[in-house]
Amino acid sequence: MSKPDIDYSLYLVTGRELLPPGKDYYESLEESLKGGVTLVQVREKDTDTGEFIEVAQKTKEVCDKYGVPVLINDRIDVCLAVGAAGIHIGQTDTPLLIARSLLPPTAIIGLSVTTPxxxxxxxxxxxxxxxxxxxxxxTSKDLKGKLSIGPEGAGAILEVLAESRIPAVAIGGIHPPNLPFLFHASIAPDSRNYLAGIAVISDIVSSLTPETASRGLKQVIDSFLRSRSATKQPKAVFATEVGQSRTVEGFLDTVAELMVVVKKETPLIHQITNNVVINDSANATLAVGASPIMATHPKDVKDLSPAIGALLINFGTISDKEGMLVAGRQANVNRKPLVFDPVAVGGTAHRRDTSKELLSHWQPTVIKGNAAEIGALAGSSEVATRGVDSVGSSFKDPAALVKSLARRRGAIIVLTGESDYISDGETVLKASNGHSLLGHITGSGCMTGTLIATFCAGARLSHLATKQVFEGESMLVQGDMLAGALAGVLVMTVAADVAAAREDVRGPGTFRAALLDELYNLTPEVLKQRAKIEIL
Structure with a gap:
């Protein structure tokens, strides 16, 4: 007999101690199988042998109804006693070669690894x-305290595994908001080897609705695996309109449409931003027709999330981290566009660590930053940072950098500067409007982030209103988010061009006031006439 064919895509590791109060283990297990779990590992670290065998046997009976194989954590004797498909062992458990000698030749043996x-x-x-x-x-007791390796560490291991074609699943701190990023960012850089699936414990076991939790994870996993099997680059976590004209004229038509949608629908734009720019960002939001709200308390932001059109998280002063964590998770849950502006992320260890923590809790739709900020996220040292500013010239190939980072992060990337570069990992847009006076007022970049969030909200509303057909219905955000990001950039920079040309503008002070006026007065017709964009 040959070894069984295993689907590793959604791999459930059991943990009865994590069940919610009143939830029966076998009830939870069956619901998770209905939701799409494809492989189950029975883990009973603190149970005596007799009880372990009983739990494993009953688990196998439930899984057999759904044709789902069962593995046993570490215990070869339990595996043999219940006729499980195999075992999973850690680095300090029974050595793999010994386990292989004791198990039938058809047994599956998996091994935990942390390094290449x-x-x-x-x-x-x-x-x-x-x-x-x-x-x-x-918080899993098997993994707690171990050094996390991040998606990049997973990618290094996938590179080693590529030639052997041994499948790999990732485990540890994985939940729906960070799952798309994990899949994208862990792809081995040279071989393009990718994960076969994920192993999950608490996100399913601790859920009151494990079927729903499993189904949500499986949808994201299947979407990614389909994109890889079709030999395409994985799409980001927003939808792309089928048949949308991806020409300069097509993009400008969509931007003009979004300007109308925002004024008509007045979406509520939730902004957790730094205290230097709160007033300017709120006024910019109002000027283009939307409505700002600047709540930061974790309890406030959770209740607000269903009502908002989009969320901006700008961590310029990093004073509301708990609110950022909760707001971002809720935006993902409610499928609302989330724009992340990692101000001066490369400037201090605290900012780098905070960025990593935030990005492990939720998935941004758009990441917007200057050259130093985007370079820090991309791991590039071409551009340095001083405070919130970039130092030195920009990247040798900014288009390639934003395209690569968009693929890795599964998000729209907006690189601001003398020219702005915007990519979804497939298309790269270059926008060349704007005026040097923008660099002489505080918060112009932060206001750009505000407007990107505003027009991404417009893109989502446009999709909901017209009920157009989109690819990837399981994705987190629906709507043409690339056009939404472009609209935010163009509205800001074209308004700056118009403001700077006014006779009453004599310097940064008068320019600031004129900019707000021109954001308010800007029409779709003027924007289309003055916009300077290229598709690279």
Missing amino acids: DQARLAIEHGADYVGIGPVWYT
């Missing part, structure tokens, strides 16, 4: 699959 060297040994010793992690910090 451990992955090489897994290949050498004949592992059937590997579990990579922990990717992020987790």
Whole structure:
């Protein structure tokens, strides 16, 4: 007999201690199987042998009804006793070669790995699959305290595994908001090897509705795996309109449409932003026809989320981190556009650490920053940072950088500067409006982030109003988010061009007031006439 064919895409690791009060383990298990779990590992670290065998046997009976294989964590004796499909072992458990000698030749053996060297040994010793992690910090008792490796660390291991074609699943701190980023960012840079799936514990076991939790995860996983099997680059976590004209004229028509939608629908734009620019950002939001709200308390932001059109998180002063964490998660849950402006992210260790923490909790729709900020997120040292400013010239190939980062992060990337570069990982747009006076007033970049959020809200509303057909219905945000990001950039920079040309503008002070006027007065016709964009 040959080994069973295993679908590793949604791999549930059990944990009865994590069940919500009143939830029966077998009831939860069956619901998760209905939701799309494809593989189950029974983990019973603190249970005696007799009870472990009983739990494993009953688990297998439930899984057999759905044709889902069962693996046992570490215990070869339990695996043999219940006739499970195989075992999963850690680095300090029974050595793989010994386990192989004791189990039937058809048994599946998986091994946890954290480093490329451990992955090489897994290949050498004949592992059937590997579990990579922990990717992020987790409260699971098996993984708690271990150093998280991040998606990039997972990618390094996938590179080692590529030639062997051994499948790999990631584990540790994975939940719906960061799942798309994990899949994108972990793709091995040279071989393009990618994850076969994810292993999840608390996101399913701790849920009161494990079927719904499983189904949500499975939709994102399947969407990614379909994109890879079709030999395409994975799309980001927003939808792309089928048949949308991706020409300069087509983009400008869409931007003009979004300007009308925003004025008509007046979406509520939730902004957690730095205290230097709160007033300017609120006024810019009002000037283009939307409505601002600047709530920051975690309880406020959770209740607000269903009503908002989009969320901007600008961590210029990083004084409301808890509110940022909750607001971002809720925006993802409610499928609202989330714009992240990581101000001076490369400037201090605190900012880098905070950015990593935020991005492990939620998935942004758009990331907007100057050259130093985008460079820090991309791991590039071409541009340095001084405070909130970039120092030195821009990147040698900014178009390639934003396209690559958009693919890795699964988000629209907006690189602002003398020219602005915007990409969804497939298309790269270059916008060349704007005026040097923007660099002489505080908060012009932050206001650009505000307007990007505003017009991404417009893009979502436009989709909902017209009920157009979109690809990737399981994605987190619906609407033409690339056009929304472009609209935010163009409205800001074209209004700046018009304001700077006014006779009453004599310097930064008069320019600031004129900019607000021209944001208010800007029409779609003027924008289309003056906009300077290229598709690269």
